[in-house]
Amino acid sequence: MIGRIRERNTFWVFLLFVAAFLVACNAAGGVEPAIGNSDSAVSIAEMQDGESTPSVAEVEDVSSAEEPEELQVIEATATATPEEDISSSEETGVGELSEDAGDGEAEAAVENTAEPAIEEQSTETPEPVVEVQPTETIEPIVEDGIFLQDDRPEDLRFVTEDWNTNWERHTISYEELLSGGPPRDGIRSIDDPMFVTIEEAGSWLIGNEPVIVLEIYGDVRAYPLQILTFHEIVNDVVGEVPVIVTFCPLCNSALVFDRRLDSETYEFGTSGLLRNSDLVMYDRTTESLWQQFTGEGIVGDLAGQQLTFLASSLVSFDDFKEAFPTGMVLSQDTGFDRPYGINPYPGYDTYDSPLTAGGNIALLQQEQDGRLPAAERVVTVSLADAGVDVAYPLSILSEVSVINDQQGGQDMAIFFKPGTSSALGGQIIAFAEDVGATGVFDANLEGQKLTFSYEDEKIVDDETGSTWNILGQATDGPLAGQTLKPLVHGDHFWFSWAAFKPETIIYQS
Secondary structure, eight states: OHHHHHHHHHHHHHHHHHHHHHHHHHHHHHOOOSSSSTTOOOOHHHHTTTTTTOOHHHHHHHHSOOOOOOHHHHHHHSSSSSSHHHHHHHHTTTTOOOOTTOOOHHHHHHHOOOOOOOOOOOOOOOOOOOOOOOOOOOOOOTTEEEEEEEEOOOHHHHHHOOOOTTTTSSSOGGEEEEEEESSSSSSSOBSSSSSEEHHHHHHOOOOOOOEEEEEEEEEEEEEEEEHHHHHOOOEEEEETTTEEEEEEETTEEEEEOOOEEEEEEEEEEEEEEEEETTEEEEETTTTOOTTTTTEEESSSSTTTTTTEEEOEEEEEEEHHHHHHHTTTOOOSSSSOOOOOTTTTSTGGGGSSSSTTTGHHHHHHHOOOOOSSSTTEEEEEEETTTTEEEEEHHHHHHHHHHHHEEEEEEEEEEEEEEOOBSSSSSSSBGGEEEEEEEEEEEESEEEEEEEEEEETTTEEETTTTOOOEEEEEEEESTTTTOBOOOOOEEEEEHHHHHHHHHHTTOOOOO
16 A cells, blocks of 8 residues: 555656646746647546646646645655655655545644654752851860870771770870781780890801890890891890880881889880881880880870880891800790791892882881882981981991991991891891891090091001990900990881981981
8 A cells, every 4th residue: 555655646746846847937938848648638637547648738727726735735745855755654654645545634644743752840859958067177185295185096996995095195196006917915025034045045046147235234135036026025124124125027126225114114015006117015004005116105194205215236146146255145935936037027128028019118107208218227326415316328338337427416436247137038037138237336435536447347446446346345456345335226227217207317428
């Protein structure tokens, strides 16, 4: 049926074009072409039935006559090309009329076009705009440099929920404290240390291994780092002075303090917290927190208090044996089963550890000071009375072996000697890289200022020509038997020193 309708539509379109052409020609006075036999006069309806072809005059009559409604409808669509008309018919149904369709049905079919879409109105009620009021800033309460409120973040509260620390007193922001992983006392301090002779220690302690040397009133002791890396704190009494010997592997900081404060003696343990990657200790009396790097009470009843530093040295076991042949050595009999001699932080100081990969210190909460590489070893001195902090890079000191300097009115002699292995390099400390040892001393002896130099692999003073060892002892020459006064100093990684002493002076050669 669609095919027959298309034939009829095509016929009417053709007839319309012919009529229009003839009218145009007549108006222009041109030749009127004949269509079919001029003697045959038929109506348009008869032409549709195919009975005969009308003459030109008859076609003119048809074109001038009033067009039927069906023709008007078809004419309205005749402006489209045949291809467009056919596609329109197939897709929309316009013009799909039955053989018996009347004029009304044709009009209805043509007018059956798609109605314009009516935009739906949203029935949702718009949410009211709520004006956010700014949060009121609570000013911290500070008295004599002590913050007087407990504003711990939630993660710190969780870690310390069963502690009896007075959290309403602190000198630092609690945001600076970070859990190091182990809980409080997860790294066990040594509280009842045992000691052995140098000969006995020689069965398990190799000559190049590092030891902390402490001498008080003739009582001389060595604390091997192969033990301290696993315990970090030793509560001891040396020369009748209660002391705390500490080592933070993450900062390479070996420091010793008097553990008395206002005539009371305190015992210390590891808190499991870190600040600037450094060990945070706690005392077991008040459970106050203490910064190992500075000896300062930072949280609790004793916040703002200061432990007294004691001068010590970090040298090789061989250097200790030579200087103090009758000295005592911390025993491996600690009461704990640990693989002493094995480094639990392999590759830490060469950036081969996940904690220091690429020179990025994972547990450091602040931006690094880029003046020196993060793990550059530095010999450091803090002259509190003069307000001066100074760092001597080992990269410089190891080249010259001796530095004569004055800072804050203090004459100093800084010594270097190779032969001490790193406790934080290779997996076995005795086989690790040689990083050397240092000593820092008052350059004045019995009223005479001495100037030192390095000659023939020996440290000598220019004034008398006496020879000196890494522990400040004159071993030969006019001053043999004399000892320089040791100054409190540290052998640290640069990043840790700079974090606590950002205004430090770096020695330039």
